Amino acid sequence: METENYISIETICRYHEVSESFIVSLSESDLIEVTIVDQVKCIPNSQLSALEKFVRLHNDLEINHQGIEVINRLVNKIDSLQEEILRLRKRLELYE
Numbered sequence: 001m002e003t004e005n006y007i008s009i010e011t012i013c014r015y016h017e018v019s020e021s022f023i024v025s026l027s028e029s030d031l032i033e034v035t036i037v038d039q040v041k042c043i044p045n046s047q048l049s050a051l052e053k054f055v056r057l058h059n060d061l062e063i064n065h066q067g068i069e070v071i072n073r074l075v076n077k078i079d080s081l082q083e084e085i086l087r088l089r090k091r092l093e094l095y096e
Contacts, residue, residue, distance in 0.1 A: 006035060006042035016055045021063055025065040031072055
Protein backbone atom coordinates (compact mmCIF):
# COMPACT_ATOMS: atom_id res chain seq x y z
CA MET A 1 0.00 0.00 0.00
CA GLU A 2 1.17 3.51 -0.68
CA THR A 3 1.66 5.37 2.58
CA GLU A 4 1.05 8.80 1.02
CA ASN A 5 -2.62 7.84 0.62
CA TYR A 6 -2.98 7.39 4.38
CA ILE A 7 -2.55 9.53 7.47
CA SER A 8 -1.63 8.07 10.84
CA ILE A 9 -4.13 8.16 13.67
CA GLU A 10 -1.39 9.51 15.95
CA THR A 11 -0.98 12.55 13.68
CA ILE A 12 -4.74 13.11 13.57
CA CYS A 13 -5.05 12.83 17.35
CA ARG A 14 -2.24 15.29 17.92
CA TYR A 15 -3.56 17.80 15.36
CA HIS A 16 -7.25 17.65 16.38
CA GLU A 17 -6.64 17.00 20.08
CA VAL A 18 -8.79 13.87 20.28
CA SER A 19 -8.01 10.52 21.82
CA GLU A 20 -7.16 7.47 19.79
CA SER A 21 -10.03 5.65 21.49
CA PHE A 22 -12.47 8.14 19.94
CA ILE A 23 -11.19 7.35 16.45
CA VAL A 24 -11.22 3.62 17.18
CA SER A 25 -14.84 3.91 18.37
CA LEU A 26 -15.75 5.64 15.07
CA SER A 27 -14.08 2.77 13.26
CA GLU A 28 -15.97 0.19 15.31
CA SER A 29 -19.21 1.97 14.35
CA ASP A 30 -18.18 1.72 10.67
CA LEU A 31 -18.14 5.50 10.31
CA ILE A 32 -14.51 5.51 9.16
CA GLU A 33 -12.05 2.88 7.98
CA VAL A 34 -8.87 2.25 9.94
CA THR A 35 -6.08 0.41 8.14
CA ILE A 36 -2.71 -0.73 9.41
CA VAL A 37 0.17 0.46 7.21
CA ASP A 38 3.70 -0.50 8.27
CA GLN A 39 2.37 -1.45 11.72
CA VAL A 40 0.82 2.02 12.20
CA LYS A 41 -2.94 2.62 12.43
CA CYS A 42 -3.98 4.94 9.61
CA ILE A 43 -7.05 6.20 7.79
CA PRO A 44 -7.30 6.77 4.03
CA ASN A 45 -6.96 10.39 2.91
CA SER A 46 -10.33 10.02 1.17
CA GLN A 47 -12.02 9.73 4.58
CA LEU A 48 -10.24 12.66 6.18
CA SER A 49 -13.05 15.15 5.51
CA ALA A 50 -15.63 12.84 7.11
CA LEU A 51 -13.36 12.29 10.10
CA GLU A 52 -12.85 16.04 10.51
CA LYS A 53 -16.64 16.51 10.45
CA PHE A 54 -17.00 13.92 13.21
CA VAL A 55 -14.20 15.51 15.23
CA ARG A 56 -15.88 18.94 14.98
CA LEU A 57 -19.17 17.45 16.20
CA HIS A 58 -17.31 15.82 19.07
CA ASN A 59 -15.18 18.81 20.07
CA ASP A 60 -17.48 21.76 19.35
CA LEU A 61 -20.81 20.24 20.36
CA GLU A 62 -19.51 17.60 22.78
CA ILE A 63 -21.36 14.79 21.00
CA ASN A 64 -20.18 11.26 21.77
CA HIS A 65 -19.59 8.62 19.11
CA GLN A 66 -23.10 7.14 19.53
CA GLY A 67 -24.62 10.56 18.85
CA ILE A 68 -22.35 11.02 15.85
CA GLU A 69 -23.49 7.65 14.53
CA VAL A 70 -27.15 8.73 14.78
CA ILE A 71 -26.44 12.11 13.16
CA ASN A 72 -24.57 10.44 10.31
CA ARG A 73 -27.42 7.99 9.73
CA LEU A 74 -29.98 10.83 9.66
CA VAL A 75 -27.89 12.96 7.29
CA ASN A 76 -27.49 9.97 4.94
CA LYS A 77 -31.26 9.39 5.06
CA ILE A 78 -31.95 13.07 4.27
CA ASP A 79 -29.53 12.88 1.32
CA SER A 80 -31.22 9.78 -0.08
CA LEU A 81 -34.68 11.35 0.33
CA GLN A 82 -33.52 14.49 -1.49
CA GLU A 83 -32.19 12.34 -4.33
CA GLU A 84 -35.52 10.54 -4.50
CA ILE A 85 -37.41 13.86 -4.61
CA LEU A 86 -35.25 15.02 -7.52
CA ARG A 87 -35.80 11.72 -9.35
CA LEU A 88 -39.57 11.95 -8.83
CA ARG A 89 -39.66 15.58 -9.99
CA LYS A 90 -37.90 14.60 -13.20
CA ARG A 91 -40.41 11.81 -13.77
CA LEU A 92 -43.27 14.20 -13.06
CA GLU A 93 -41.95 16.66 -15.66
CA LEU A 94 -42.50 13.97 -18.30
CA TYR A 95 -46.24 13.99 -17.60
CA GLU A 96 -46.69 17.75 -17.47
